[in-house]
Amino acid sequence: MNDTKTISLCHTCYRHIPAERITKNNAVYLNKTCPEHGHTEYLVETDVEFYNSLIYDKAGYTIPDGVLIEVTDKCNLNCPHCYHRPDNRTLDKPINIICSQVENRLHSDAGVVILAGAEPTVRKDLPExxxxxxxxxxxxNRKEDIAILTNGVKFSDRNWTRQIAEAGITAVMIGMNHCSYQGKKIHEKQLIGIDNCIKEGIFVYYVGYTLEHLDHMEEVLEEIQSLGNKSWQYRIRAGSDIGRSPDEPKFFLSRHVAKIKEICERKGWTWEKKTADDNLYHYMVNINGIPHRIIQWSDPKTIDLEQLQCGPWCDFVPGKPVTNFLHQIMLRDAVVNEGKLL
Ligand code: SF4
Ligand SMILES: [Zn+2]
Structure with missing residues (x-):
């Protein structure tokens, strides 16, 4: 990744604006000007060498190039970090509306349909x-490929998991945290949920960990080693400034990677860097042969849209075009959570 021109957002009005990646004081900044809200410059990476070494090969693209649809605003957890900010007083969208979204809003050769929320498994009519x-x-005439993005808790019920498998779910993507985040009981349910998915023949596409503190990293890495090949891939991401996020210091991908590498070296685990497959927010590495995707999202101040020409695709905000998931959760946060008129 070199200093080049790109497109970003104005973090006040969210319009697309020209931006430039520039290097100074041994760091990388995003420099941009909104015609209405003026000039801004934000730090995007503290390690220039690391940033410039990021090379992306879309040929090996492994994120399902699918479409993500929100099917509920409710959730059975209440995480301190949440880009969605669930509201359990809302009514779920009727099934026919969701089906018409699948049918009309998404292009015909789109890949897997990913059911997202807040938490899709709280819908009582999920099998239907x-x-x-x-x-x-x-x-x-599209492939019957449907996945669920979930916190995994509901999958601790084996009978319910069987119903979901029989209804025709292809895969799950399970979001977790360090065991202290929601408490051991919830964490245990999530681990049972992973096992139940496997027993019922549901492919665990990834297990993703959102970290509250970098000092939880070692235990999360150990848990991933113990889970081994139960999931096809593991993700590790620190919280970012989208939705509900406590006021914490900003993380940078280089520090995140350095911390994980230091733990691996100390433990004698193998580290095999892989070519990242889509954008500068992801770093791919096999640790002891297990695929890890280390992630640090941008926020509206630092988003680099040239890097987000990839799925999963969504249209969370009515009237806005279908774009990448990360861009969409920023738009949704502004419109739905913050009540901005964009
Ligand atoms: S992060 Fe996910 S599991 Fe946690 S409250 Fe938000 S929607 Fe629910
Ligand atoms: Zn603006």
Missing amino acids: LITQIRNTLRKC
């Missing part, structure tokens, strides 16, 4: 929703 989406996909 999955069945109806499959019918819709069949009608449109």
Whole structure:
């Protein structure tokens, strides 16, 4: 990644504006000017060499190039970090509205349909929703490929997991944290949920950990080693300034990677760097042969949109075009959570 021109957002009005990556004082900044809100410059990386070494090869693209649809605003957890900020007083979207989103808003060769929330598993009619989406996909001659982005807690119920498998879910993506985050009981349910998915033949596409503190990293890495090949990939991400996030120091991907590497060296674990497959917010490495995706999201001040020409695609805000998930959760945060008129 070199100093080049790109496109970013104005973090006040969220319009797309020209931006430039510049290097000074041994750090990388994003320099941009909104015609209405003026000039800004934000630090995007503290390690220039690391930033310039990031090379992306979209040929090996492994994120499902799919479409992500929010099916509920409710959640059964209440995490201190949450880009969605659930509201359990809301009514869920009717199934026919979701099916018409699948049918009409998304291009015909889109990949997997990912059901997201807040937390999709709180929908009591989830098996019926999955069945109806499959019918819709069949009608449109599209692959019947449906995944769930979930915190995994509900999958601790084996009978329910079986129902979901029978309804036709292809894969799950499970979001977790360090065991102290939600308490051991919830954490244990999530681990049982992973096992139940495997027992019922649901592919665990990834288990992703959002970290509250970098000093939780070692135990999270140990847990990943113990889970081994239960999941196809593991993700580790620190919180970012989108949605609900306590006022914490900003993380940078280089520090995140350095911390993990230091732990691996101390433990004698192998470290095999992989070519990252999509954008500068991800760093791919196999640790003891297990694929890890180390992630640090940008926020509206530092987003580099040239780097987000990839799925998963979403249209969370009515009237706005379909774009990458990270851009969409920023738009959604501004419009739905903050009540801004964009
Ligand atoms: S982060 Fe996920 S699991 Fe946690 S409150 Fe938000 S939607 Fe629920
Ligand atoms: Zn502006």
